[in-house]
Amino acid sequence: MKSEKISELTTNRLSVYLRCLNDLVTEGAKTVSSDGLAKRFHLNSAQIRKDLAYFGEFGVRGVGYYIENLRDQLTKILGLEKEHRVAIIGAGRLGTALADYYGFTQTNFSVAGLFDADSKKIGQTIGGVEIFDIKNFADIAKRDKIDVAVIAVPAPFAQNVLEQVAEAGIKAVMNFAPTPLRVENDVKLKTVDLTISLESLSYFLAQPNGSNSKNLKSNSNRRRIKQVEKV
Amino acid sequence: MKSEKISELTTNRLSVYLRCLNDLVTEGAKTVSSDGLAKRFHLNSAQIRKDLAYFGEFGVRGVGYYIENLRDQLTKILGLEKEHRVAIIGAGRLGTALADYYGFTQTNFSVAGLFDADSKKIGQTIGGVEIFDIKNFADIAKRDKIDVAVIAVPAPFAQNVLEQVAEAGIKAVMNFAPTPLRVENDVKLKTVDLTISLESLSYFLAQPNGSNSKNLKSNSNRRRIKQVEKV
DNA sequence: AATTTGTGTTTCAAGTGTGAAACAATATGA
């Protein structure tokens, strides 16, 4: 099955375009060219046209794109015309913070509930969001039409939680636990690893010349490292 | 200047290796082979050896890697042997959540302070972290040896904040504001866009067949889209 | 009707990352 696959980089850009279009709508503009869009990012116009052309012909030759129309099209393509219900698993610091954060953004994502295994937490309400027992996840997910799960539990529990969530029929999962997870490929898993991001920054700070490390590999250095090993 | 550049993907993997090595140390193992490490992730062993070889010869032929030694080496390479002081700009929901979150992880990153422009917030303490006036950022950064900044302000203010932070000499910035930012290239900027991540999940849900979109581009469909445009 | 603008689309080159394979070098153990 040789299907034209849309890369994630492309859909990420669509997301950026959409955000920009929303700004343009509030600015009151009517049309925008691929070149006009390109200048807002650091992309070239051909890239933008290519991205959009994957999904249809939205532009008008000689004119550009009708902003509101393109916005609506992208909204549909990204599946943002209907509301998504999000479950956050793990009512610890990160989980509750995310519940608080997502709950108040003016997006199409609304937090349906927090889930935890700790009986002390179950039944509490944090920022208007109730904490449920993870054991009841499947039922509540069905009842509340939850379609997105966010994993915010400690790393050792993440795989188990992911399996429970997948078992309940959730097809889109965002993982904040700092550990690689495995999942059937009909489930989309997106891991955001804040630790890796921070450590990557740390690496940059540790390499003042901007990640030139050839010197570390020089012979003298290698030998020195070698000797240390022998100790 | 043709310096051997280490890709960010490589340093990200180093971060993952390090995490794994820490686990192995607590498990009490002494050595591990590249093959043994590879099985823990979904990588092949050559990749791991290649990644490590950028920085020196850490392994022992016929034996593998001495776990504690490799852990120490990676810790140094990633610059994690010394503590990093983090400033979080924006004492809103996300900022305070991150302060709370980072403050309690057992990493080498500690939160030095929150910064905001809202005079009502300044002087308050949240989870043991004081909120300072962003105007005093440069002084406090110097005093407290802050070397990492986290931007958690609304998108329209992010660029301005970034410039202030860079002006104060900060070389590593993590941005949570959903907007692209520009910065001198002696500053390392890492943007984590949770909105894009969520919308990318939404796209997946909207394309049930797993991102096969060739049908969207079929002629009949194109014509239909075209007609809608004409309305 | 001619010109201009800007999309839709194709093509090619370049850069990057991955995977697999191969092999010399070296440490361990029998």
Next chain:
DNA sequence: TCATATTGTTTCACACTTGAAACACAAATT
């Protein structure tokens, strides 16, 4: 001493993404 294990390193092919260029085509303007 010899066999075995495993690293360090190179090489090649493959896939993916981007960038740039080119051009037909359609719409708007004059």
